Structure formats: structure tokens, C-alpha cells
Amino acid sequence: MDSLSPFELPLVDFGKILHGTPEERKAAANQLVESFTKHGFVRLKNHGVSKEFVQQIWEWDRAFFNISEEVKMKVVHPPSPDPQRGWSKKGLEMTSKTRKENAEMAPKDKGELLDEKEHFDCGPWDDVQFPNKFPSEEDLPGFQTFIKSYFDLAQSISLDIMRACEVGWGMEENALVSRCIPAASELRMLHYPSVSINRLKNGTVKRAWPHTDFGIITLLFQDRLGGLECEDRRKPSTFVPIIPNDENELIVNTSDTFTRWTNGEVTGGVHQVSVPPSMRELELGSIPERYSSVFFFKAHRATSVAPLEHFVREKPAMYPDITALEFHQERTNFLY
Ligand SMILES: O=C(O)CCC(=O)C(=O)O
Numbered sequence: 001m002d003s004l005s006p007f008e009l010p011l012v013d014f015g016k017i018l019h020g021t022p023e024e025r026k027a028a029a030n031q032l033v034e035s036f037t038k039h040g041f042v043r044l045k046n047h048g049v050s051k052e053f054v055q056q057i058w059e060w061d062r063a064f065f066n067i068s069e070e071v072k073m074k075v076v077h078p079p080s081p082d083p084q085r086g087w088s089k090k091g092l093e094m095t096s097k098t099r100k101e102n103a104e105m106a107p108k109d110k111g112e113l114l115d116e117k118e119h120f121d122c123g124p125w126d127d128v129q130f131p132n133k134f135p136s137e138e139d140l141p142g143f144q145t146f147i148k149s150y151f152d153l154a155q156s157i158s159l160d161i162m163r164a165c166e167v168g169w170g171m172e173e174n175a176l177v178s179r180c181i182p183a184a185s186e187l188r189m190l191h192y193p194s195v196s197i198n199r200l201k202n203g204t205v206k207r208a209w210p211h212t213d214f215g216i217i218t219l220l221f222q223d224r225l226g227g228l229e230c231e232d233r234r235k236p237s238t239f240v241p242i243i244p245n246d247e248n249e250l251i252v253n254t255s256d257t258f259t260r261w262t263n264g265e266v267t268g269g270v271h272q273v274s275v276p277p278s279m280r281e282l283e284l285g286s287i288p289e290r291y292s293s294v295f296f297f298k299a300h301r302a303t304s305v306a307p308l309e310h311f312v313r314e315k316p317a318m319y320p321d322i323t324a325l326e327f328h329q330e331r332t333n334f335l336y
């Protein structure tokens with residue numbers, strides 16, 4: 001199965017983008033946009049999130065999913081096209097529904113294609129349109145404070161990535177950044193419970209089915225177990241593992257809004273979560289639980305997701321002029 005052999009995604013030194021000379025900055029920005037265009041993915045080092053901070057992500061990830069079902073129910077997310085807030089139970093979100101290829105490849109008459117995962121989502125702090133749902137300080141002291149600092153950090157790194165894309169593509173300063181303020185991003189803490197090999201063999205259950213995300217880019221940390229796989233574009237619809245060599249490595253994938261803005265030049269990185277690479281041969285038993293965390297960096301809600309002028313010079317605009325919120329709601333509708 002050579003389609004499963006890992007290939008090295010480019011690793012960009014983000015420190016060069018943040019603190020390098022103009023030449024270093026330009027060279028790193030070029031590498032970044034090239035990897036986005038070629039793979040829909042890139043790995044970053046020296047991105048400004050410390051090892052200690054990543055460890056705290058795992059501590060809070062575990063802390064949230066270890067609270068009782070009764071407490072989680074107080075912040076439960078009901079299925080709706082609106083941005084997700086609070087706890088999404090296992091079985092609620094169905095990534096399989098976002099791509100027709102999943103249904104085509106699925107076993108017939110065996111029922112819905114399910115994701116074996118639960119998650120907690122939150123949006124910007126000052127969001128009055130779609131307010132956050134947090135466990136109370138009594139139920140989970142310190143959680144909200146940590147998540148706020150994490151959200152702010154991830155938003156700030158994402159804006160730096162947008163600045164780097166402007167440099168890489170030779171766009172006007174702020175051409176991308178101005179479309180992302182005020183923030184409409186979402187932070188997600190994920191838990192994949194331990195699951196039996198038997199259940200995964202049935203063909204209707206995966207940790208996450210192949211999908212693209214809806215925002216501009218997604219930042220992702222995964223724990224040492226692994227399981228995240230990206231599409232190998234040399235052989236479409238085959239996937240290669242992104243090996244979790246270093247928990248501090250920040251994985252970034254391009255998402256659907258970028259496809260629209262760039263008029264198809266950068267397409268969303270298709271990904272799934274599968275059996276960890278070291279456990280592929282297991283015939284019996286279970287794979288252990290897994291934690292990960294993603295930040296869906298989004299355009300501000302009223303901005304258009306139609307192709308940007310910079311990308312319609314050579315071919316006409318391929319996507320309609322709708323707002324980021326309309327686009328988000330259209331895509332989220334497919335998830336349930
Ligand atoms: O857990 C992961 O590694 C990926 C999660 C993901 O793709 C998502 O929530 O959209």
C-alpha cells in the first residue's frame with residue numbers, strides 16, 4: 001500500500017516570517033504559499049506557541065471531556081446551520097456529508113456514515129450574534145480563561161499567516177487581513193474516544209471522514225498518537241499520515257473560503273482522521289483515545305467570499321458573491 005507511505009510536507013520556519021530580514025521573510029512566505037497551492041497543507045515551526053502552552057491545550061482538552069455528561073449537557077450544541085457553540089456529542093457532526101465522494105465509496109445499506117468523536121467549539125469573545133456556551137466557573141474553573149488566551153493567540157498567528165500570504169502572492173498590504181477583522185473564527189477542542197477495531201471495520205465509522213474545512217485556513221495540533229491524514233494529491237482520494245513527530249509542530253491546512261478568494265488557485269486540503277499509523281495491522285482490540293485541537297480561521301461575517309480581484313486576472317470569477325456567513329451556513333447545513 002504505497003499510497004499510505006508518509007511524504008514530507010514542507011516545514012516552514014515561521015520565525016523567519018515574524019522576525020527575519022525582508023529577504024528571509026519573502027523566501028519563507030514564498031515557501032508557505034507554494035505549499036498551500038501544491039498540497040493544501042504546510043507544517044510550521046517557531047510559530048510562537050510554546051511547548052508548555054501545547055501541554056496546557058492537552059490538559060484542558062482532557063479536563064473538559066472528563067467532566068460529567070450532566071455538566072456537558074448544560075452547554076450542549078443543537079444541530080443548526082449557525083456556528084457551533086459548546087459541546088457537540090458523538091454522532092452529531094457528520095463530516096461524511098460534506099463530500100459526495102464519501103457516499104459513493106461507502107458500503108450500501110449499512111446506514112449513516114458516522115464520526116467517532118466529540119468536540120467543544122467556541123467563537124470570538126464579544127460575539128453577541130452567536131454567543132459562546134461555557135461551563136460555569138464552578139463546573140470547570142479556569143477553562144474559559146485558558147480558552148480565551150488560546151483563541152487570541154491562534155487568531156494572531158492566523159493574521160500573521162495572512163500577512164505572509166500577501167507577501168508571497170505580491171498582494172497589497174492588508175488585502176487579506178482587512179477581510180478577517182473583526183474575528184469570526186472558531187476554536188475546537190476534540191476528543192476521539194477509544195474505539196474497537198471491529199467497529200471501524202464495518203465501513204460506516206471513521207474518526208473523521210475525508211472533508212475540507214469551511215474557513216480560510218485551519219491551524220491544528222495533534223497529540224502523539226496521530227491519525228490525521230491528508231490527501232496525497234499525486235493520487236487523488238488516497239491519504240497519507242501526517243506523522244506526529246513533534247507535538248509542537250503546527251499543521252495548517254487551506255480551507256474552502258481560500259478556494260473562493262483565490263478563484264480556485266488554492267484548493268482546500270482534504271483530510272481525514274484514521275487508525276494511527278503504528279496500529280494499521282491490528283486485527284483485534286481497540287485503538288486508544290486521541291486528543292487534538294483545531295482553530296478554524298474565518299473571514300469576518302459580512303465580507304464577500306467571491307474571488308478577489310488579484311485572482312481574476314486570468315480567468316473569470318468561478319464563485320458567487322455571497323457573504324462569509326451565508327457561505328458558512330450553507331456548508332454547515334450539510335454536517336447534520
Ligand atoms: O483531529 C484532527 O486531527 C482533525 C480534526 C478536523 O479535521 C476537524 O475537526 O475539522
Ligand SMILES: [Fe+2]
Pocket residue numbers: 211212213218271
Ligand atoms: Fe477538518
